Amino acid sequence: MKHGSVLEVSEVSVRFGGLTALNAVSLTVAPRQVVGVIGPNGAGKTTLLNVLCGFLRPDEGQVLIDGRHYRNLRPHRLAGLGIARTLQGVGLFERLSVIENVMIGASCRATAGFWPALLGLPQSSRDERRLRQEASQALDRVGAAGVADAWPGELPYGMRKRIALARALAAKPNLLLLDEPASGLAEAELDELGGLIRELAAETSLVIVEHHMDLMMSVCDSLVVLDFGKVISRGSPQEIQADPAVTAAYLGASGSDDD
Amino acid sequence: MRAQSTPRVLGAALVVAVMVVILSIRLNTFRDYQIAEIAIEVTAVAGLTVLTGLSGQISLGNGAFMAIGAYTTALITLHLGWPFIAVLVIAAAVTAVAGAVVGLAAARLHGPYLAGATLLVGVALPSVANAYPGTFGGDQGLNVVFTTPGFLGVNFPLTRWQAWVCSAVALVTLVLLANLSRSRVGRNWRAVRDNEVAAALAGVNVARTRILAFVVSATCAGMAGALLAIVTELVAPGAFTITLSIALLTAAVIGGLGTLPGALWGSLVIILVPTYATDVATSHGLSSSVASNIPVAAYGVVLILVMLIFPQGIQGGVRWALGLFGIPSAPARPAASVPDVTPRAGAAPASQHTVPARKGSPPESQEKEGTP
Numbered sequence: 001m002k003h004g005s006v007l008e009v010s011e012v013s014v015r016f017g018g019l020t021a022l023n024a025v026s027l028t029v030a031p032r033q034v035v036g037v038i039g040p041n042g043a044g045k046t047t048l049l050n051v052l053c054g055f056l057r058p059d060e061g062q063v064l065i066d067g068r069h070y071r072n073l074r075p076h077r078l079a080g081l082g083i084a085r086t087l088q089g090v091g092l093f094e095r096l097s098v099i100e101n102v103m104i105g106a107s108c109r110a111t112a113g114f115w116p117a118l119l120g121l122p123q124s125s126r127d128e129r130r131l132r133q134e135a136s137q138a139l140d141r142v143g144a145a146g147v148a149d150a151w152p153g154e155l156p157y158g159m160r161k162r163i164a165l166a167r168a169l170a171a172k173p174n175l176l177l178l179d180e181p182a183s184g185l186a187e188a189e190l191d192e193l194g195g196l197i198r199e200l201a202a203e204t205s206l207v208i209v210e211h212h213m214d215l216m217m218s219v220c221d222s223l224v225v226l227d228f229g230k231v232i233s234r235g236s237p238q239e240i241q242a243d244p245a246v247t248a249a250y251l252g253a254s255g256s257d258d259d
Numbered sequence: 260m261r262a263q264s265t266p267r268v269l270g271a272a273l274v275v276a277v278m279v280v281i282l283s284i285r286l287n288t289f290r291d292y293q294i295a296e297i298a299i300e301v302t303a304v305a306g307l308t309v310l311t312g313l314s315g316q317i318s319l320g321n322g323a324f325m326a327i328g329a330y331t332t333a334l335i336t337l338h339l340g341w342p343f344i345a346v347l348v349i350a351a352a353v354t355a356v357a358g359a360v361v362g363l364a365a366a367r368l369h370g371p372y373l374a375g376a377t378l379l380v381g382v383a384l385p386s387v388a389n390a391y392p393g394t395f396g397g398d399q400g401l402n403v404v405f406t407t408p409g410f411l412g413v414n415f416p417l418t419r420w421q422a423w424v425c426s427a428v429a430l431v432t433l434v435l436l437a438n439l440s441r442s443r444v445g446r447n448w449r450a451v452r453d454n455e456v457a458a459a460l461a462g463v464n465v466a467r468t469r470i471l472a473f474v475v476s477a478t479c480a481g482m483a484g485a486l487l488a489i490v491t492e493l494v495a496p497g498a499f500t501i502t503l504s505i506a507l508l509t510a511a512v513i514g515g516l517g518t519l520p521g522a523l524w525g526s527l528v529i530i531l532v533p534t535y536a537t538d539v540a541t542s543h544g545l546s547s548s549v550a551s552n553i554p555v556a557a558y559g560v561v562l563i564l565v566m567l568i569f570p571q572g573i574q575g576g577v578r579w580a581l582g583l584f585g586i587p588s589a590p591a592r593p594a595a596s597v598p599d600v601t602p603r604a605g606a607a608p609a610s611q612h613t614v615p616a617r618k619g620s621p622p623e624s625q626e627k628e629g630t631p
């Protein structure tokens with residue numbers, strides 16, 4: 001699977017002092033594939049995303065993006081490499097309007113630099129118009145076109161999560177990393193999210209970290225189960241559901257914490 | 260800052276320019292001098308309000324950038340005798356470089372650490388002048404020769420010309436800053452201010468964005484310093500104490516942090532209130548020991564009143580007043596606030612859900628760039 005994979009994580013380990021947050025984790029994402037990462041709280045899911053984004057340098061192992069290894073991966077370079085991510089929670093810019101929030105996501109494809117902006121050249125305003133248009137399209141896509149001029153703080157949680165997703169989509173990524181996209185959403189919104197994810201999968205690859213099993217089983221092509229930083233199971237949703245190790249991990253996590 | 264279209268900004272600048280010309284002709288020399296002083300203040304405060312209000316970085320060192328601009332002006336005028344427009348460009352370039360250096364050092368600092376580091380710059384840099392009296396003239400400073408251009412005739416008052424030059428520079432600065440703040444550059448500043456992690460993930464180079472704000476702010480301060488040099492015709496360390504830096508920040512906050520009209524309101528308050536208070540005090544025949552304290556007191560009272568009545572500064576009050584008449588100047592928006600200068604417990608700005616600690620981060624590295 002070396003060729004043609006959008007993302008390849010091999011044998012990645014991350015330690016925080018004595019705690020091994022990730023232990024030789026491997027993961028491959030093919031084009032237009034939806035890979036789910038599940039596991040109990042503290043299993044290392046967000047840590048895995050942080051490694052993919054360059055927020056954390058793995059102690060061992062490596063990450064290949066489009067078959068290439070980036071020695072000094074910095075988070076702000078990801079957008080240019082076609083990778084976008086949403087944060088666990090919301091992480092919007094509270095004092096930017098909704099449309100401006102999404103325009104930030106689109107700005108990795110901006111062309112006008114500092115001088116045209118300073119001098120107010122037409123080039124800069126043309127660029128702005130294009131970003132604004134792309135941002136509206138992204139808002140449309142997540143069903144948030146009506147709130148373009150609102151402030152994030154005025155909106156309900158579910159709407160804020162959509163805007164965060166729109167901001168990631170505005171980058172037109174070919175790999176989208178979603179950290180708990182369903183948390184805090186109402187039942188009706190979950191169905192919509194599922195539909196949207198399947199729609200997105202027609203054009204991009206996705207890595208989704210999520211606790212909501214029904215959603216994960218319905219949208220993921222394959223799943224990786226983490227527990228205490230180790231991959232304890234991987235396979236199709238059916239295989240995962242049938243795996244007794246997975247059930248045990250979840251029962252262990254929700255039962256007692258002495259294991 | 261809400262987008263103001265280019266014609267509107269240019270129109271406003273033109274109106275102010277015409278007002279300055281009329282006022283400078285009708286008023287006396289002392290008022291001309293005040294116009295120049297206000298314009299200088301506006302130039303420096305506008306740069307600071309962008310740095311602090313938009314990019315979220317506090318600076319107590321902008322007085323030092325003014326000093327760099329002023330000394331550059333004095334030295335070039337003295338040794339090379341270049342025309343002021345060329346000197347202004349050089350002064351701007353030199354302070355831009357100084358701003359980049361400070362910005363680079365400050366890029367990873369936040370809150371009290373940033374305030375402290377810039378305070379250090381504000382205190383230490385002007386005293387360099389004393390360390391090299393041969394070059395900078397020590398406490399006495401350097402004299403600057405500035406004259407009216409020949410085409411205006413010999414009878415044209417120098418103070419009026421100074422007022423015009425300063426106002427022109429201030430207005431151009433305001434227009435350019437307005438361009439920046441409604442462009443992608445300004446939006447990136449605000450994004451970085453609100454959430455560094457999310458900004459980085461959206462492709463914004465956080466460090467570069469923050470440094471750029473410092474460069475822009477320092478350049479404005481440097482130009483203000485150059486103007487100060489040609490108006491006072493003397494550049495000495497006494498003019499660039501830490502009080503100057505604090506006055507700039509005060510003006511930005513009184514006017515309304517992060518707003519360019521606010522830079523004008525704040526500057527008017529800072530320049531006019533003390534002189535007005537002095538006038539009143541002396542005309543009421545107060546003893547000189549009382550009268551000399553009146554400006555400071557008046558200044559303090561105005562500061563307290565403005566912040567009590569309009570926590571978002573005078574421009575916040577202007578918006579509110581315009582709203583009463585149904586004139587939408589900008590939609591009600593979450594307030595720009597003075598960046599937090601209290602130590603933060605963890606480091607992660609991303610959201611309530613973040614894990615604050617950064618992997619293996621030594622305690623002295625004050626990185627806000629936590630893991631999301």
Ligand SMILES: Nc1ncnc2c1ncn2[C@@H]1O[C@H](COP(=O)(O)OP(=O)(O)OP(=O)(O)O)[C@@H](O)[C@H]1O
Pocket residue numbers: 016019021039040041042043044045046047048088614615616617618630
């Ligand atoms: N920056 C950090 N410093 C120290 N320990 C950390 C850090 N980030 C995460 N950890 C620890 O690593 C482990 C994995 O955390 P992680 O956030 O990846 O879990 P998660 O699977 O995303 O959990 P959740 O479902 O609660 O979001 C946890 O024990 C956590 O406390």
Ligand SMILES: [Mg+2]
Pocket residue numbers: 045046047088
């Ligand atoms: Mg997590």
